[in-house]
Amino acid sequence: MMRLAAVLALTCFLAIAQETAPEGFQLWTSSSLGQIEQELKTEAAKNPQHIGLRRLADYPNDLFMLSHREADGIPEWHENQADVFLVHSGSATLLVGGNMVGEKTTEPHEKRGGTIEGGIRRKLSPGDIVRIAPKTPHQVFLDGSSGFTYFVIKIKGY
Numbered sequence: 001m002m003r004l005a006a007v008l009a010l011t012c013f014l015a016i017a018q019e020t021a022p023e024g025f026q027l028w029t030s031s032s033l034g035q036i037e038q039e040l041k042t043e044a045a046k047n048p049q050h051i052g053l054r055r056l057a058d059y060p061n062d063l064f065m066l067s068h069r070e071a072d073g074i075p076e077w078h079e080n081q082a083d084v085f086l087v088h089s090g091s092a093t094l095l096v097g098g099n100m101v102g103e104k105t106t107e108p109h110e111k112r113g114g115t116i117e118g119g120i121r122r123k124l125s126p127g128d129i130v131r132i133a134p135k136t137p138h139q140v141f142l143d144g145s146s147g148f149t150y151f152v153i154k155i156k157g158y
Helices: 002-019 030-046
Strands: 051-058 062-069 076-078 081-090 092-096 099-101 104-107 110-112 115-117 120-124 129-132 138-141 148-156
Touching: 030 051, 030 062, 030 081, 030 148, 076 081, 076 138, 081 092, 092 129
Parallel strands: none
Antiparallel strands: 051 062, 062 148, 076 110, 081 129, 081 148, 092 120, 092 138, 099 115, 104 110
16 A cells, blocks of 8 residues: 555656746746736827837847837837847737937937838837837837737847
8 A cells, every 4th residue: 555655646746847847947828828918008098109008028139028018109219139130910010120219218229209210100000020120110000909918038148
C-alpha cells in the first residue's frame, strides 16, 4: 500500500512538473485580450487623450502592450525600438515615415508631438500586422472610427 501511494505521489509530481511553462513563456488568448479591451475602453473614456493602455509584459529585448484609442494619436518616434502592431478590432489609418516637425523629446530616445510632414498612409483593419522601424515617425488616425484596439510589440535594442 505504501509503495502504491509513493508511485502515485511521484506520478502526480511528474505530471505537475511537466505542466509548468518555461520561463518567459506568455499566452494571451483572444478571450483574455477581449476582457482587457473592455477595461481599456473604460480607461479611454476617462483619459484626456482618449487612450487606454496596458503593459502586459516587459522583457530585456521586447515589450508587449494592448492599446485602445478613441481619438487620433500624436506623432511618435522611437530611436531604439521597432514597433509591431497587430490590429485586434476597429480600423484606423497609420501615417508612417516623413519628418517630424515641432516634436519634443519626452524621455530618453523618445520624441512625441508636433506634426509629420510627408510619409505614407496605410489603412489598418482587424488581422493586419505592421512593423515600424526605429527612427521612423508614425501616427494613428481614427478617421471617424469609434475605436481602434491593437496589440503592440516593442522590439528593443537597436
